[in-house]
Amino acid sequence: MKNNFDYTFFEQSLSQATKKIIQKLVKKYGEKNLRAFCLYSDEDAGSSVFSFDTYKNYEEQTSENDESEADYYKWYFGEWLDDDTLSNDLNQISETLFGAEYGKTTEDFVKHKYKIYEIFVSVLSNLKSEEVFKEFNNDFVLAFGISDFENKELELNWMKKLNSEKVFNEFKAYRETF
Known part of the structure; x- marks a missing residue:
């Protein structure tokens, strides 16, 4: 089995889907109310998911929880919001990722x-550009994350x-605190 994955098509699809999600979030919340957006995947790069945060949600989280955890809520995309009604395109992308043929070896x-991972970051970087x-x-936060992944660098x-x-x-x- 060789790598038959179409990385160019994946990048184009991810970019279009991400742009569409951001447009819908802006329409629903407004640019000035959104404080963060993240695309993320799992450690096997077999999924494509997004989360976002609003200033209102962040304020609620920090007021309802220990004040010392404010930074955690600020930076951890798993505590941000999601909206499954906006995920259809990303769900299709996840199916593509999950079924990817990428070779035979661990190295592949x-x-x-x-x-x-590089494509996820590239898509976000291009949207920023x-x-x-x-x-x-x-102070808007743009991020790519990987669940259950620890690579600080x-x-x-x-x-x-x-x-x-x-x-x-x-x-x-x-x-640097952990």
Whole structure:
């Protein structure tokens, strides 16, 4: 079995789906009310999911929980909001990822999943370059994450690429705490 995965088509599909989701979120919440957006996958790069956060949700989380956990709620995409009604395109992308043929060896699998991670980050970076987030607040957080994944260096590289220097430095200070 060789790698038959169409990375170009995957990137185009992911970009279109992500742009559509962001447009729907903006329509529902407004640019100034959204404080974060994240695409994320699992450690095997077999899924495509999104989460987002609003200032209102963040304020509610920090007021309802221990104040010392405010940074956790600020940065951890698993505590942010989701909206399954906006996920249809990403669900189809997840099916494609889950059924991917990427080769026979462990090395083939590792190359494939890191290529998928790179594409997720590239899609978000391209949307940033296209100024999709131009009207959002200066402290807006854009992220790519992987559930059950601990690679501090990669996380820092992704956050630096996707965010302003100020946001990145805040994340880096937070990430240094664990």
